[in-house]
Amino acid sequence: MIAEKTLIATAALTRRLVSVTVEGVSMEPAFQDRDQVLVIRRRRPRPGQVVVVESPFGRQGWREPPLPARAAPPLVAARHWMIKRVVALPGDAVPRGLRLANVSDERVPAGMAVLLGDNPSSSFDSREFGYFPLVRVLGVVRTPGR
Template identity: 40%
Template sequence: MTLFGILVTAGAIGIGYFLVARRLLTVTVNGESMTPTFPPEMDALVRRTTKASNDDVVIVAAPDPLTGWLEADERARLTKNNRTSAHWWIKRVAATTGETIPDSTEVVPEGHYYLLSDNPAGEDSRKHGTVPAHQVLGTVVHAWSNDE
């Protein structure tokens, strides 16, 4: 192989790694809201996307304690400083756009998700309302225990 061929191959590998690294990330579960499925300290591989389906487990920006999950422009108007969330939650998609919210007659609005915790004691859309899709960081594609 020529020097040019080596450089092209190395460049392709570097670009491939860069693209994969930007699409995937790992998170560590902290808290009890998704037990027993995702206990504390479990690691999860997350694919960055705002698209999710029913029963997908997603990583989502934590809601504001007072205003819940609002559209960005509403939150900016209601808060003093519009910073991106430093906290992320892991939740399961229970309903998507146009579907009926569980135990309700209301429908999930366009571009939103209704999220639930696996642990009934966890906070989720029952308290904070539907989640705008842009608040979703990604979907869990694999999870493992730190013991593995």
């Protein structure tokens, strides 16, 4: 019975927490290439937090529908993910002084977010893509002390 309870707890935990390896330099200096981060799935992000978001297929968007909130780890692993910082969420003012692709609104629309890499010269983010749908956010990166 203990093994069965452990298995159930492990399954629940892997649906809530995911370990992700950072690829690339778009979040330097905060995160380096090959850093390991722990992601809390489906936690509502706040501005300033770092999230893992599903990468679109270039500027065309996504080929597949969003993952269900409780998708199993193999389904999560089959998608391509990016790590970005949340700058604005639905209802927030669109940041001025930034050139965001395909954005003419004064406020971030419902269900959307402005996401940026910390290293603008090496980041594919809202400057090139525009808004990212919140349903494409896997979760919030757990940082030490939080």
